Amino acid sequence: MKKSLWQKYNDMKKLNSINENMSTDVLIIGAGITGVSVAYNLINHKENVILIDRNKCCDGVTSKSTGKLTYLQDLMYQKIVNTCGMDAAKLYYDAQKEAIRIVKKNVKNENIDCDLKQSESIVFTKDLKELPKFEVERRILDELDVNYSNLHNKFLLNDVKDVIKVKNTYVFNPIKYVISLLKKVINSSNILVYENSIATKIKKENDFFIVMVNGFEIKTKKVVIACNYPFFTIPGLIPFKTYVEKSYICASKTDETQNLNAISSNYPCESFRHYDDGKDKYFIYLNNSSKICDKLNYEKNYKQCAKKIKEITNNKPLYKWENMDVLTNDNLPLIGRISSYEKNVFIATGYNTWGMTNGVIAGKIISDLILNKKNKYVDLFNPSRSINFSKFKNFITNTMISNVKAYTFNLIRKNPSWYKNKAIVTKINGKRVGVYFDSKGEKHVVSNICPHLKCFLTFNEVDKTWDCPCHGSRFDVDGNCVKGPSVYDIKIDETNISN
DSSP: OOTTTGGGOOOOOOOOOOOOOEEEEEEEESSHHHHHHHHHHHTTTSSSSEESSSSOOOOOOOGGSOOOOOSTTTTTTHHHHHHOHHHHHHHHHHHHHHHOOOOOOOOHHHTTTTTOOOEEEEEESSSSGHHHHHHHHHHHHHHHHOBOOOOOOOOTTTTOOOOEEEEEEOOOOOHHHHHHHHHHHHHHEEEEOOSSEEEEEEHHHHHHEEEEEEEEEEEEEEEOSSSOSSSSOTOOOOOOOOGEEEEEEEEEEOOOOOOOOEESSSSOOOOEEEEEESOOEOOOEEEEEEESSOOHHHHHHHHHHHHHHHHHHOOOSEEEEEEEEETTSSSSSSSSSSSSSSTEEEEOOOOOOOOOOHHHHHHHHHHHTTTTTOTTTTTTTTEEEOOHHHHHHHHHIIIIIHHHHHHHHHHHHHOOOTTTTSSEEEEETEEEEEEEETTTOOEEESSSSTTTOOOOOOEETTTEEEEEETOOOOEETTTTESSSOSOOOOOOOGGSSSS
């Protein structure tokens, strides 16, 4: 799969994998910004901790972000007001500001070189129909006592209709930051870190949990699910509270950088920022965001992003990648105890595309819960919070309809034109399979059904993967699961199928 700009800064040496039964006080599943933040906050405490990742540490969703640390997140505050009320919007604003303070504090205390720079944040629109929403957002920002301006920036395109701009926000290199924290975690006395370690099952046993990892048992008192999307449905029922969005990102070199980052309010959105690593300067551009059941022509999506960034910078992109974000139906993340019945299973997901600040605050909330400390955001982000009409309506439009659409599309239109005969979906001996033909003409046959929740898979002709359009699992052409939530492969025994 395509590598992001940030992945080239991952200088972590290879770590061991789980290869024996183990026991611990806390098991953290997922070594991105959330899992590493939780572990970092537990350094030098009495709890013994094991941190694992299914792939290389810090190489997942954190490495696919745009690296913004901002409390101005498109028109987020009116979305929260509409679903949860003004008090929730105020508390969410406080959480985002605190997350920024935590990063600044860690950078200073640990002397972290992650290219943290102050940056103006902008939300803009090119659509006149969006103007009333901008007025609503301004009124909410006034109530939050946020200083903002409406000045257009010359860098933005001429057809921009309105702008909200704030200062005292930041951009950074997310991998340099998380890797620096991870190295501190590895050198601590109470934490062990493993990679290429896949958790497949959690079961309760008296006052402990048994988590199967690479076929071995890890006995633990507490479990933290920090892997972007959980690999189970119960407890928590996360697939019914969330939906998944994908977006395409390109980075090209540029001669000039500016201290600003921006995102459009319209959907699909545009987003950009600049980055200077001291040697090279980059312009990072995101577009073509959509629910993962939409826009399944991956090559077309990448080309549109590459074309746009070339128009802006006059340079071809050096890096092109895709990101998947988990969104919630009430616009608030799910952070904390996974349910009222499982006091010692914690989850952090549903960051609504703002994973850098929410990943940091999730690390604080969950570590505080583990250490029995008070945290004022526990109720706000409670994964078991109540459902109201607005949330239920969004569940119907975002979650239910998206999954039905994905299932129906792949049932009716199994082989769209962009497969270009490089892959087909067919049935062999009554089994629905996907067949990929490599450059040598050899066939690679796999099951076409995602093991997670049985959605049909679509072929990604760019990354040469079979992708789930319901929840984002990905499998290579030989059936190996390379991205969750699935923890199982889609390999089949070809000796049992005919040609």
